Amino acid sequence: MYISVMVSPSPIAVKVWTRLIRAHSKALSGVEAQLKKARLPPLSWYDILLELERADTGGLRPYELQNKLLLPQYALSRLIERLASKGFVERASCNDDGRGQLLKITAKGRKIKEQMWVVYGPAIEQHIDQKLPEAELKTLSDLLEKIAR
Amino acid sequence: MYISVMVSPSPIAVKVWTRLIRAHSKALSGVEAQLKKARLPPLSWYDILLELERADTGGLRPYELQNKLLLPQYALSRLIERLASKGFVERASCNDDGRGQLLKITAKGRKIKEQMWVVYGPAIEQHIDQKLPEAELKTLSDLLEKIAR
DNA sequence: CCAATATAAATGCAACTGCATCTATATTGG
DNA sequence: CCAATATAGATGCAGTTGCATTTATATTGG
Structure with a gap:
C-alpha cells in the first residue's frame, strides 16, 4: 500500500x-535607477x-x-x-x-517629495499599469495582499 | 468642454x-531570517x-x-x-x-545547498503554499510573470 | 519611593554594496 | 600583423547595512 507523501513546497x-523575486527586482531596480538618474x-x-506628510502638523x-514602514530601528534612525x-x-x-522626538516634514521636504513623484509616478505607470489591464491588476492586488498577510 | 486627463499612475x-513590495519584503525577510537563525x-x-549544480561537470x-541571476558584475565577483x-x-x-574562469560546485557546496533547502523549502511552503490555494497560485504566477516581462 | 525592567533612539564596528576604474586577455578593422 | 576597441573579471573607496550594545528616559511591582 502506498501513502501519499507531502512534498515541501509545491512546484507552483x-x-x-x-517570480515574486523577479518581478520585484525588475520593477524596483527600474524605478530606483530612474530616480538616481534624475x-x-x-x-x-x-x-x-x-507618511510625515499624511501626519501633517x-x-x-x-x-x-517604524511600524508603518517595517524597517529595523537602526535603519530608520539613520x-x-x-x-x-x-x-x-x-x-x-x-x-x-x-526619550523620543517628533518628526515633521519641512517645506523643502514637501517639495522634494513632489519632485520625486514626477519620476516615481510615471515609473509605476510604466512598470505596472502598462503590463496588465485593470481587471488583472485588481486580481493581482488581491493575491499579493493574501501573500503578505 | 472637458478633456479627460491621463492620471499617472492609476490607483490600482x-x-x-x-503590495508587491510588502509581499516581497515579508516573504523574503522571513526566509532570510530563518536561514540566519539556522x-x-x-x-x-x-x-x-x-545554477552551478544544474551546470554540473x-x-x-x-x-x-550573471545573466541567469541578474546581478551586477562586481556583486557576483564578490x-x-x-x-x-x-x-x-x-x-x-x-x-x-x-580572461575568464570556470566555476564548479564542490561536494561541500552540494552539501550546504542541501542543508539550506531543509530550511528554504519549508519556508517557501509556509510563506507561499499556505497562503493561497493552488488555483490562485497558478493565477498569481502568471500575473507576476507578466509584470516581470 | 525605588529597584528592576521596559522602551525610544543612537552608535561603534564589521560586513556588504555601488560606483568607477583597473588589469588582462580577445576581437576586429585596416 | 598591429592599433583600437571590446569583454572578463577584480578592486579601491565611499557610503550603507546589520548586529550588538549603549544612553536616556518611562513604567511597574514591591
Missing part, C-alpha cells in the same frame, strides 16, 4: 516564489516623507514610522538623520516623552 | 506596487549553488551566472570570492579564454 509555490533621493526617503514619532541633514524633516524633542 | 497600479548562508548563495563562467573562500565553489582557469 516555488514558481510563485521565484539625481533624486532613493525610494525609502519617499516613503518617510509620504501632528508629526510622527520614529517608532510609529534614514532620519540623512533626511534631517538635507533639511527634509525636522526633529523636535517630544514634551510628553523625554 | 499604486496598490499593486505597494546559521546558514544567505539566499544569494543558494541561487549560485543551484561543465561548470559555468561568471558572466553566464559573491564568488566568498563562496570560494568557504570551499563551496572551485575556480579553474579557463583554457579557451585567458
Whole structure:
C-alpha cells in the first residue's frame, strides 16, 4: 500500500516564489535607477516623507514610522538623520516623552517629495499599469495582499 | 468642454506596487531570517549553488551566472570570492579564454545547498503554499510573470 | 519611593554594496 | 600583423547595512 507523501513546497509555490523575486527586482531596480538618474533621493526617503506628510502638523514619532514602514530601528534612525541633514524633516524633542522626538516634514521636504513623484509616478505607470489591464491588476492586488498577510 | 486627463499612475497600479513590495519584503525577510537563525548562508548563495549544480561537470563562467541571476558584475565577483573562500565553489582557469574562469560546485557546496533547502523549502511552503490555494497560485504566477516581462 | 525592567533612539564596528576604474586577455578593422 | 576597441573579471573607496550594545528616559511591582 502506498501513502501519499507531502512534498515541501509545491512546484507552483516555488514558481510563485521565484517570480515574486523577479518581478520585484525588475520593477524596483527600474524605478530606483530612474530616480538616481534624475539625481533624486532613493525610494525609502519617499516613503518617510509620504507618511510625515499624511501626519501633517501632528508629526510622527520614529517608532510609529517604524511600524508603518517595517524597517529595523537602526535603519530608520539613520534614514532620519540623512533626511534631517538635507533639511527634509525636522526633529523636535517630544514634551510628553523625554526619550523620543517628533518628526515633521519641512517645506523643502514637501517639495522634494513632489519632485520625486514626477519620476516615481510615471515609473509605476510604466512598470505596472502598462503590463496588465485593470481587471488583472485588481486580481493581482488581491493575491499579493493574501501573500503578505 | 472637458478633456479627460491621463492620471499617472492609476490607483490600482499604486496598490499593486505597494503590495508587491510588502509581499516581497515579508516573504523574503522571513526566509532570510530563518536561514540566519539556522546559521546558514544567505539566499544569494543558494541561487549560485543551484545554477552551478544544474551546470554540473561543465561548470559555468561568471558572466553566464550573471545573466541567469541578474546581478551586477562586481556583486557576483564578490559573491564568488566568498563562496570560494568557504570551499563551496572551485575556480579553474579557463583554457579557451585567458580572461575568464570556470566555476564548479564542490561536494561541500552540494552539501550546504542541501542543508539550506531543509530550511528554504519549508519556508517557501509556509510563506507561499499556505497562503493561497493552488488555483490562485497558478493565477498569481502568471500575473507576476507578466509584470516581470 | 525605588529597584528592576521596559522602551525610544543612537552608535561603534564589521560586513556588504555601488560606483568607477583597473588589469588582462580577445576581437576586429585596416 | 598591429592599433583600437571590446569583454572578463577584480578592486579601491565611499557610503550603507546589520548586529550588538549603549544612553536616556518611562513604567511597574514591591
